[in-house]
Amino acid sequence: MPLNAGSTGYGSVQGPGLDVESTPLLIPEDEPELVQPWRPLSKGELEVAAGGPGWRKVRCYLVLLFWLAWVAMLAISIAIIVISPRPVKTPLRWWQKTQFYQLQPDQTEGSGGINALCEQLPYLKSLGIGSLILEGLFDKKASSLNTSLTGVRSGTLPQIQHLIxxxxxxxxxxxLDFCELQLTGPQDEAGHALRFWLELGVAGFAICDTDAVYSEKTLLEWKNAFKEFSSKEEEERIVVVKQTKDNLLPLNSSQVNVTLVDIVMKSILPSSDHLLSDKEVADAIETHLQIGEEEIWPSWRVGGEAAPDLKKLLLVLTMTLPGSPAFPYDEDLDQTKNTSMKVVSSPGETNQPPDTENEKKNKRLAVSLFTSLSRSRAREEALLYGKMTFLPFNASTSATTSNSTLPSSPPVLAFLRSWGCVHFLVLLNVGPNVHALDPAWAPSLPQAGVFVTSTEMDRLGTTALETLELQPREAIVIKLFEAGSYS
Structure with a gap:
């Protein structure tokens, strides 16, 4: 039987119109279409595409969105600034911004002390001192400030007029210091003598709270006389009261609602017939740091006697307390070799010219420290207006100096002067041991800061509080800031 059975045979795939011999066994795939290679639009094509109506709308929407977002951010910033609480800056009068310098020309040298002081006036001004309190110029045995002698010791009136x-x-x-003077006598005579000094340009008078003139009647008469010579704010005359008692009775006029006393001068250390110990000094400082709102502007002076190596620490403290600092005459600040001025607290002790390099170094250090504190206080609002907050944090004695045989050291004392977001930290190590701060001493405060000044003027740059160690009898002023910020 033939295998090829024709068109109707078995396995035939031939159909109508299909040529078996010419039909391929595999069906070829379609040829891929030719794709043109990618190329960027030309400048002309891009301008045509960007000029279409769709792109115009997108650009308009983007510009509108940008300006709306910018205006919204500006409005939010203004609202935050307006509603944010800000400290109120109360204008200070000249006696609230000044630094008082108490001194007494030596009367044993005649007019030499006053002439020497006249030569140093520009230098004292350069240190930041704004007012002089002249003590020891009046004879305490005089019964009144009469018009002939005006209570001044014999032969010194022309020199005092020249000094003023x-x-x-x-x-x-x-x-002028009238403290402990017997200012009694006829009212017209006392008033005439008061006007005599006011006409010479005296800015005010200092009295004690134990004087007879510390009364509403007398001080009201003084205030009325002051009005005649206080045409400008910078010419305002003042009354300074030295507080000697534990409690001072503030005087307010019953006739007019004014305070008859402008400044109360307080002592940081109590009076004592011996040098106060470290513990006594620390207790006195801590007691006076716990102060409330003062009705009368305070002025701080050291007052009592402490060890000489605490002198610079007490200077830092006096400069950083709220109020106007007052300093006694300091021979380290005297740039002359004249022995005609003496320390008020120690009559008979005169300044001596520096004999050794160590004394010259101490004088330079004293001037640098005083100038640094004075300038910081003048330019930092926190040290002028700032609120004071006592910090009872813990400090531990450094392991390198820990010794059971050493006497117990007073704790480190510290307080803050704050104005807005600016904080100044004042640390006082009164004791003889090195102290390191506890890392958890004040978790709410920044842990970093920059040194403003220190008693030895050897602290510079930034610091971390957890690594800070206070040396014996050292005081440090640090301006705190948040980590990564130097504002």
Whole structure:
């Protein structure tokens, strides 16, 4: 039987119109279409595409969205600034911004002390001192400030007049100390003597709270006399009261609602017939740091006697407390070799010219420290207006100095002066041991800061509080800031 059975045979795939011999066994795939290679639009094509109506709408929407977002951010910023609480900056009068310098020309040298002081007036002004309190010029045995002698010791009235004139020329205020003087006598005579000094340009008078003139009647008469010579704010006359008692009775006039006392001068250390120990000094400082709102502007002075190596620490403290600092005459600040001025607290002790390099170094250090504190206080609002907060944090004695045989050291004392977001930390190590701060001493405060000044003027740059160690009898002022910020 033939295998090829024709068109109807078995296995035939032939159909109508299908040529078996010419039909391929595999069906070929379609040929791919040719794709043109990608190329960027030309400038002309891009301008045509970007000029279409769709792109115009997109650009308009984007510009509108940008300006709306910018205006919204500006409005939010203004709202935050307006509603944010800000400290109120109360304008301070000249006696609230000044630094008082108490000194006493030596009367044993005649007019030499006053002449020497006149020569130093520009230098004292450069240190930041704004007012002089002249003590020991009046004879305490005089019964009144009469018009003939005006209570001044014999032969010194022309020199004092010259000193007042030169002080005003150097822009230094002069306050005359009437403390413990018997200012009694006829009312007209006392008033005439008061006007005599006011006409010379005296800026005010200092009295004690134990004086007879510390009364509403007398001080009201003084205030009325002051009005005649206080045409400008910078010419305002003041009354300074030295507080000697534990409690001071503030005087307010019953006739007019004014305070008859402008400044109360307080002592940080109590009076004592011996040098106060470290513990006594620390207790006195801690007691006075716990102060409330003062009705009368305070002025701080050291007052009592402490160890000489605490002198610079007490200077830092006096400069950083709220109020106007007052300093006794310091021979380290005296740039002359004249022995005609003496320390008020130690009559008979005169300044001596520096004999050794160590003394010269101490004088330079004293001037640098005083100038640094003075300038910081003048330019930092926190040290002028700032609120004071006592910090009772813990400090541990450094392991390198820990010894059971050493006497117990007073704790480290510290307080903050704050104005807005600015904080100044003042650390006082009164004791003889090195102290390191506890890392958890004040978790709410920044842990970093920059040194403003220190008693030895050897602290510079930034610091971390957890690594800080206070040396014996050292005081440090640090301006705190958040980590990564130097504002």
């Amino acid at each position: 004139a030169q002080s005003n020329k150097a822009e230094l205020k002069v306050v």
